[in-house]
Amino acid sequence: MSPMTRLRNDLITESPTDLVKLYYFQRASDGGLIVSEGSAPSAGGRGYVRAPGVWTDEHIEGWKKVTEAVHSKGGYIFCQLMHAGRVSHSSLLPEEKLPVAPSALKPAGDVHIAGGKKVPYEVPRALETDEIPVIVQEFVTAARRAFAGGFDGVEIHAGNGYLPQQFLAKETNLRTDQYGGSVENRARFLLEVTDAIAAAIGSNRLGIKLQQGVTFSGLIEPEDDCLAQLAYLGPELEKRKLAYVCLSSLNYTPYYQYVGLSEPNFKTDVWRFFRTVYKGSLMINGGLSPEKAEEYVADGTADSVSFGVPFIANANLPELLAAGYSSEQLNPGGWQASVWYGKATGGPDEKGFTDWPLVRP
Numbered sequence: 001m002s003p004m005t006r007l008r009n010d011l012i013t014e015s016p017t018d019l020v021k022l023y024y025f026q027r028a029s030d031g032g033l034i035v036s037e038g039s040a041p042s043a044g045g046r047g048y049v050r051a052p053g054v055w056t057d058e059h060i061e062g063w064k065k066v067t068e069a070v071h072s073k074g075g076y077i078f079c080q081l082m083h084a085g086r087v088s089h090s091s092l093l094p095e096e097k098l099p100v101a102p103s104a105l106k107p108a109g110d111v112h113i114a115g116g117k118k119v120p121y122e123v124p125r126a127l128e129t130d131e132i133p134v135i136v137q138e139f140v141t142a143a144r145r146a147f148a149g150g151f152d153g154v155e156i157h158a159g160n161g162y163l164p165q166q167f168l169a170k171e172t173n174l175r176t177d178q179y180g181g182s183v184e185n186r187a188r189f190l191l192e193v194t195d196a197i198a199a200a201i202g203s204n205r206l207g208i209k210l211q212q213g214v215t216f217s218g219l220i221e222p223e224d225d226c227l228a229q230l231a232y233l234g235p236e237l238e239k240r241k242l243a244y245v246c247l248s249s250l251n252y253t254p255y256y257q258y259v260g261l262s263e264p265n266f267k268t269d270v271w272r273f274f275r276t277v278y279k280g281s282l283m284i285n286g287g288l289s290p291e292k293a294e295e296y297v298a299d300g301t302a303d304s305v306s307f308g309v310p311f312i313a314n315a316n317l318p319e320l321l322a323a324g325y326s327s328e329q330l331n332p333g334g335w336q337a338s339v340w341y342g343k344a345t346g347g348p349d350e351k352g353f354t355d356w357p358l359v360r361p
């Protein structure tokens with residue numbers, strides 16, 4: 001199960017509640033891997049009201065209930081570490097300081113703040129070079145805390161326009177120090193976070209989600225630069241022997257439609273391309289039907305496949321896939337974006353979250 005922000009955590013503490021525990025329990029399966037919704041590694045990495053964190057004791061107590069519930073069904077769960085960087089707002093951050101980013105470039109559009117209000121993004125503050133190791137350390141502390149909360153591993157969210165991708169993409173990174181300019185320099189932050197977490201918890205407990213070419217939070221990347229990033233990252237990540245690299249793509253319907261594109265964003269099949277530069281464990285994701293997923297596994301492109309939206313309304317998706325259910329036989333309810341997120345002001349959180357009737361094989 002691919003990470004999905006659902007914004008149903010406690011209104012005050014932003015810790016997983018008993019209802020959040022039920023949601024993950026419903027979706028856990030024997031031997032299946034769930035990646036949690038994006039969770040802020042530190043108070044400064046917060047981006048959304050009611051998204052969880054992994055930096056307070058209360059967060060960890062909340063997560064313990066979730067991880068125990070998943071393990072009770074024989075499942076595994078990784079914690080996705082999501083540092084929002086510029087995709088945040090000062091009102092969500094400690095001392096109401098500006099969000100931080102590689103460069104002082106404002107994302108396009110509006111941000112949701114407390115009370116469900118929408119306001120324009122702000123111009124973030126560019127990080128000083130000597131502040132970057134501090135952020136790397138925040139990721140490490142968060143990874144250790146996630147472990148203490150019973151997670152089987154962590155995933156670095158390096159997609160959807162959040163902090164690591166803000167470094168990777170040349171549109172959001174105009175730095176002139178060792179973290180900007182060439183593809184190698186732009187990848188430095190992600191590789192430093194990777195190495196530091198791997199040293200703390202083991203590379204076999206660490207996954208990375210890449211999403212080159214996303215059109216999310218105002219980031220639009222050209223295909224040639226995305227392929228150059230992947231060509232560099234492939235061998236670098238292969239050397240590090242991670243649990244997996246998840247490459248999420250917009251090339252398949254209906255994912256590209258719900259991010260507002262009318263056609264695939266790339267000419268290249270990024271999964272097949274990435275396979276030529278990376279021989280390690282590869283998970284693919286993005287608009288995959290069970291049928292397409294089978295094709296990519298059968299031809300050796302992917303070692304594993306993750307599903308997001310199909311899981312929203314099909315808690316027993318693994319069981320249905322094992323029974324040979326096709327896309328048409330699944331409950332399509334997860335496609336209604338109105339059920340995706342909880343309200344900044346609170347409940348009813350069950351609706352569209354834990355109340356889907358099961359399709360039975």
Ligand SMILES: Cc1cc2nc3c(=O)[nH]c(=O)nc-3n(C[C@H](O)[C@H](O)[C@H](O)COP(=O)(O)O)c2cc1C
Nearest residue numbers: 002003004005037038248255286287307308309340
């Ligand atoms: C409601 C919703 C919330 C999401 N939140 C996250 C998130 O927190 N972290 C992340 O990496 N991706 C997030 N995604 C993207 C999914 O993990 C996945 O990459 C995307 O939906 C494509 O896969 P799919 O077509 O199987 O859903 C989210 C998607 C949806 C629909």
